[in-house]
Amino acid sequence: MTNSNTAAAPVGVTFQDFGLAEPIVRAVTELGYREPTPIQAQAIPVVLSGRDVMGAAQTGTGKTAGFALPIIHQLLPLASASASPARHPVRALILAPTRELADQIYQNVKEYARHTPLKVAVVFGGVDMNPQIAALRSGCEILIATPGRLLDHVQQKTTNLSQVQILVLDEADRMLDMGFLPDIQRIINLLRTPRQNLMFSATFSNEIRKLASSFLRDPQLIEVARRNALAENIEQCVFRVDSSDAKRAAVGKLIRERELHQVLVFSNTKIGAGRLARQLERDGLNAAAIHGDKSQPERLKTLEDFKQGRVDVLVATDVAARGLDIVELPAVINYDLPHSPEDYVHRIGRTGRAGASGMALSLMTRDDERALADIEKLVKAKLPVQSLEIEAARPPRAEREPREARAERGGRSRSGRRDPATSGAPARAAVPEDPLFTAPYQETPPAQRPEPSADAPEADDKPRTPRRTRPVPALLGGKRSG
Numbered sequence: 001m002t003n004s005n006t007a008a009a010p011v012g013v014t015f016q017d018f019g020l021a022e023p024i025v026r027a028v029t030e031l032g033y034r035e036p037t038p039i040q041a042q043a044i045p046v047v048l049s050g051r052d053v054m055g056a057a058q059t060g061t062g063k064t065a066g067f068a069l070p071i072i073h074q075l076l077p078l079a080s081a082s083a084s085p086a087r088h089p090v091r092a093l094i095l096a097p098t099r100e101l102a103d104q105i106y107q108n109v110k111e112y113a114r115h116t117p118l119k120v121a122v123v124f125g126g127v128d129m130n131p132q133i134a135a136l137r138s139g140c141e142i143l144i145a146t147p148g149r150l151l152d153h154v155q156q157k158t159t160n161l162s163q164v165q166i167l168v169l170d171e172a173d174r175m176l177d178m179g180f181l182p183d184i185q186r187i188i189n190l191l192r193t194p195r196q197n198l199m200f201s202a203t204f205s206n207e208i209r210k211l212a213s214s215f216l217r218d219p220q221l222i223e224v225a226r227r228n229a230l231a232e233n234i235e236q237c238v239f240r241v242d243s244s245d246a247k248r249a250a251v252g253k254l255i256r257e258r259e260l261h262q263v264l265v266f267s268n269t270k271i272g273a274g275r276l277a278r279q280l281e282r283d284g285l286n287a288a289a290i291h292g293d294k295s296q297p298e299r300l301k302t303l304e305d306f307k308q309g310r311v312d313v314l315v316a317t318d319v320a321a322r323g324l325d326i327v328e329l330p331a332v333i334n335y336d337l338p339h340s341p342e343d344y345v346h347r348i349g350r351t352g353r354a355g356a357s358g359m360a361l362s363l364m365t366r367d368d369e370r371a372l373a374d375i376e377k378l379v380k381a382k383l384p385v386q387s388l389e390i391e392a393a394r395p396p397r398a399e400r401e402p403r404e405a406r407a408e409r410g411g412r413s414r415s416g417r418r419d420p421a422t423s424g425a426p427a428r429a430a431v432p433e434d435p436l437f438t439a440p441y442q443e444t445p446p447a448q449r450p451e452p453s454a455d456a457p458e459a460d461d462k463p464r465t466p467r468r469t470r471p472v473p474a475l476l477g478g479k480r481s482g
């Protein structure tokens with residue numbers, strides 16, 4: 001990176017002050033945005049000036065509007081009311097690591113551009129290509145894409161990127177983690193120069209810096225304060241339990257005792273997320289899982305159910321949760337301590353924002369001492385640790401009551417409302433064994449999953465090359481170490 005100046009945050013600016021076109025200001029006003037967030041206040045003028053940007057900001061900071069509004073403004077003079085696809089070439093390309101994030105950006109950008117003739121489309125893996133092909137064929141000035149699926153479209157010649165004048169790499173760190181570097185490089189090679197490049201990343205590893213220096217030109221560095229892991233309004237507590245088996249019961253206990261509604265529970269693995277959600281459901285909680293083995297429509301529906309309060313407990317893997325537009329939750333629970341301490345900061349950043357109080361509860365066993373030490377080192381604080389007693393072992397599976405019977409008796413149902421008479425205590429009627437919980441775990445077809453095992457951390461799109469095994473961006477001229 002050639003420029004490491006951090007832009008100062010202007011104070012008291014409004015969206016009108018940026019000189020954004022009236023249809024854009026009207027759209028954000030209708031969305032209820034009263035003033036720009038700090039990242040918007042910093043990024044909008046820089047992006048409007050045509051300069052490259054390296055932005056350090058997480059999802060939830062308003063960064064989408066930070067880059068999308070000035071992009072829309074810049075493309076407006078080129079907008080055409082014609083229905084001809086040729087009049088709507090792709091001019092801005094936004095790359096995102098996951099399907100959910102791509103879809104969220106799409107939904108937001110569509111809203112921001114709603115009073116303009118600009119067309120917006122999204123393509124991501126895991127779903128039928130045909131509707132995407134139809135959208136691409138009808139033309140779009142702003143295309144949001146996950147890298148793998150975009151390359152599929154390029155290969156099939158269903159999109160042409162030769163007129164892209166603005167490129168955005170969102171959540172660049174996560175894209176590298178997921179092995180997308182070669183795909184990104186391939187995509188960059190398809191684009192014309194010069195063009196404006198914007199890159200956003202929550203963290204700045206050496207690899208991110210190398211990627212930045214390889215394609216950003218004299219970028220302005222824009223930083224907004226990382227959500228503070230030590231914010232006083234977040235109650236952080238680590239509960240020590242005897243064994244991994246006790247953790248599932250411990251999650252249920254914490255949710256019940258603290259009467260948590262709308263809680264996001266993080267699992268390190270997809271298989272763990274699915275199992276935990278099923279177990280919590282069996283225990284009478286209204287839970288669902290979101291991870292890469294779920295179909296895209298399922299994931300979007302689960303997310304919507306959670307946002308609308310139809311699901312109280314959302315169990316998610318880091319990748320699935322990353323970038324989700326879920327912020328200001330009352331509580332997050334780390335069912336597993338994350339492998340990477342930075343994920344701890346991301347996770348608990350979901351709660352206790354904007355002065356609201358939040359709770360970040362974590363479970364650990366003896367095996368997690370190292371992970372805890374790494375987190376404490378990163379956040380530069382000792383986290384309070386206490387033992388959590390898990391009462392008498394739960395009844396054997398065959399004695400537990402299936403969901404349907406419980407709902408019929410008036411216990412907590414799918415609708416999520418709690419019956420005081422039955423909540424709190426596990427159901428104990430003797431019922432036949434439910435095969436859902438005893439049958440072996442069923443993996444979805446490998447075509448939808450880039451990672452080798454269901455227990456591995458997940459990815460959401462298919463990198464064209466195997467997952468990166470060493471931190472060497474050789475394509476960018478880095479030195480191979482292995």
Ligand code: AMP
Pocket residue numbers: 032033034035036037040058059060061062063064065108325
């Ligand atoms: P993002 O970080 O871009 O995913 O945005 C997080 C959430 O903040 C989204 O729900 C946006 O609609 C919302 N948002 C973005 N900018 C503003 C703003 N200036 N005022 C209020 N809400 C905003």
